[in-house]
Amino acid sequence: MDSKILLADKPHAVCIPNPAQSHITAMLKLSKLLHHEGFHITFIDTEFNHQRLLKSRGPNSLDGLSDFRFETIPDSLPPSDLNNAQDIPSLCNSIMTNFLAPFSNLLVKLNTATSNNPPVTCIISDGFMSFTITAAQELGIPIVMFFSISACSLMGVMQLPTLKDKGIVPLKVIFSMGCSDT
Numbered sequence: 739m740d741s742k743i744l745l746a747d748k749p750h751a752v753c754i755p756n757p758a759q760s761h762i763t764a765m766l767k768l769s770k771l772l773h774h775e776g777f778h779i780t781f782i783d784t785e786f787n788h789q790r791l792l793k794s795r796g797p798n799s800l801d802g803l804s805d806f807r808f809e810t811i812p813d814s815l816p817p818s819d820l821n822n823a824q825d826i827p828s829l830c831n832s833i834m835t836n837f838l839a840p841f842s843n844l845l846v847k848l849n850t851a852t853s854n855n856p857p858v859t860c861i862i863s864d865g866f867m868s869f870t871i872t873a874a875q876e877l878g879i880p881i882v883m884f885f886s887i888s889a890c891s892l893m894g895v896m897q898l899p900t901l902k903d904k905g906i907v908p909l910k911v912i913f914s915m916g917c918s919d920t
Contacts, residue, residue, distance in 0.1 A: 750778040756864040764886030784813040811840040838869040
């Protein structure tokens with residue numbers, strides 16, 4: 739049987755976490771489970787975090803499986819020390835303004851006939867990477883939003899717009915735990 743036919747029969751999930759350690763870890767665990775169930779996986783990370791991963795685990799640590807691949811997109815931030823975390827507010831701003839184009843371009847590249855991958859059948863995106871919805875809609879690829887935070891945290895985050903609209907947040911008074919230094 740032709741290997742291209744075998745590739746086309748295998749579902750291909752593109753997994754993209756928020757570029758924070760706990761989000762990457764959770765998405766990587768989900769990706770491994772899907773791979774174990776027969777999915778071809780393309781795991782997308784920022785260039786910075788990919789270099790950190792290679793530094794901590796060794797330059798060949800990601801080699802070995804042709805159907806579990808790692809790809810990178812730029813974070814569009816100035817170079818920084820691999821031993822330190824990136825500036826979170828700058829990274830959040832960059833995600834919203836700079837990630838869509840490289841992500842979309844990578845999806846197009848993965849779907850070309852010469853990519854040696856099965857066609858992308860779905861995107862599994864971290865729930866805080868909303869630009870992926872735009873890319874999925876533009877390319878006609880189904881998308882699932884994955885929230886690695888607890889259900890309680892998710893519900894809290896989902897209530898923030900309502901709390902802001904009602905003027906409850908930001909808090910006007912700082913409550914202390916028995917300390918009266920204000």
